Amino acid sequence: MSQPASTLAGASPSNRLALAALILGGAAIGGSPIFVRLSEAGPMATAFWRVALALIPILIVSLVKKDAGPKPQSLSDYGLLALPGLMLALDLAAWHLSLTMTSVANATLLANLAPVFVTLIAVLFFKARTSGVFLLGLGLALAGVVILKGGPAGLGHGDLSGDGTAMIAAFFYACYILAIGRLRSRFATIRIMLWSTASAAVCIFPIAFFFEGQMLPATLYGWSILFGLAFVSHAGGQVAITYALAYLPPAFSSLTLLLQPVVAAILAWALLNEAIGTMQALGAAVVLAGIMVARTARSSA
Numbered sequence: 687m688s689q690p691a692s693t694l695a696g697a698s699p700s701n702r703l704a705l706a707a708l709i710l711g712g713a714a715i716g717g718s719p720i721f722v723r724l725s726e727a728g729p730m731a732t733a734f735w736r737v738a739l740a741l742i743p744i745l746i747v748s749l750v751k752k753d754a755g756p757k758p759q760s761l762s763d764y765g766l767l768a769l770p771g772l773m774l775a776l777d778l779a780a781w782h783l784s785l786t787m788t789s790v791a792n793a794t795l796l797a798n799l800a801p802v803f804v805t806l807i808a809v810l811f812f813k814a815r816t817s818g819v820f821l822l823g824l825g826l827a828l829a830g831v832v833i834l835k836g837g838p839a840g841l842g843h844g845d846l847s848g849d850g851t852a853m854i855a856a857f858f859y860a861c862y863i864l865a866i867g868r869l870r871s872r873f874a875t876i877r878i879m880l881w882s883t884a885s886a887a888v889c890i891f892p893i894a895f896f897f898e899g900q901m902l903p904a905t906l907y908g909w910s911i912l913f914g915l916a917f918v919s920h921a922g923g924q925v926a927i928t929y930a931l932a933y934l935p936p937a938f939s940s941l942t943l944l945l946q947p948v949v950a951a952i953l954a955w956a957l958l959n960e961a962i963g964t965m966q967a968l969g970a971a972v973v974l975a976g977i978m979v980a981r982t983a984r985s986s987a
Contacts, residue, residue: 704933709945711926714919716949720957721915722782726908729782730894731901732915736778737771737886739916744883744925748876755874766869767878771885773862778886779893780855788848796852798831798946803860804936819979827976833969866928867936875929883920948973 718736725732758764784793801824809816862882869878894901903909948969 701933704930707926708930708934711923711930712945713949714923714926716946717953718915718919718923719950720953721911721919722785724911725915726903726905727912728894728898728900729786730779730890730897732912733775733778733782734887734890734894734901735912736915736920737774737883737890739913740883740920740924741880741887743917743921744876744879748880751876755877756872757877758873764881766865767873767881768885770862770865770869770878770882771887772889773858773865774882775886775889775893777855777858777862779890780851780858784848784852784855786848787851793848793852796849797855797859799828799853799856800859800863802828803857804863807860807864808936823976823979825976826979827973830969830972830974830976833965833972863927863931863936867931870928870932875925875932878928879921879925883924945973 722729722732727735758767781793781797784797787793805816805821805824866878866882903912
């Protein structure tokens with residue numbers, strides 16, 4: 687990576703900006719369940735439009751930006767640039783499908799197990815080192831997500847196949863985060879986002895077309911929801927996260943993205959009149975505490 691994995695030690699301006707971008711990116715993506723819930727299109731079609739429409743602002747920025755950094759030089763470079771898009775397409779397809787198979791609470795909770803997979807993959811395959819304090823922060827944040835979703839009892843109200851599909855989504859999102867993190871040592875944010883978003887759209891279109899057939903929303907309101915999902919949650923959120931991964935380690939970055947269910951709960955309260963009870967407020971506090979513990983571990987590394 688452009689600055690070795692992260693050492694938040696010294697809290698350089700680049701690291702502070704990256705952390706702010708990561709939090710904003712996580713918040714933007716946290717709004718995606720609201721957009722998906724309000725979408726007039728099916729879950730797979732919504733996933734396709736999420737990435738396809740996001741290409742508009744990303745392509746505009748790539749054309750305006752004079753220096754997009756190094757270009758791919760070989761067939762393997764093109765394959766590596768397309769790989770995150772494949773992982774993202776599989777993640778979105780699995781998560782959107784899980785929303786139709788199990789409870790929303792279960793799907794959201796289990797899909798946010800990505801930090802566990804990121805940490806395991808990084809340690810097992812990339813020989814990354816992690817500390818006990820970081821693992822404590824990870825455990826706290828995951829416990830906070832469970833509390834936020836109503837406690838362990840909430841796991842009993844879903845379909846096992848749907849729960850398994852949500853965990854598959856978490857695995858593929860972890861692969862996406864790790865693939866992006868590896869690419870940031872060589873390519874600029876905008877180039878990675880252009881390639882990964884385009885390849886995700888190409889990969890998910892046949893899934894959406896054959897699973898659902900009806901690809902278009904019925905009203906202008908339906909289109910506005912899809913544009914909001916694409917521009918805010920994907921183009922905004924994923925670009926911010928991709929930028930942050932140049933300066934922050936993937937394991938810590940994926941942990942911070944546990945802010946997503948917190949943001950989703952707040953937006954559901956504000957926009958869908960879904961009440962936030964004591965358990966939800968406590969869960970949000972525990973998630974934030976876990977992130978702060980993990981951040982302390984990275985700072986002292």
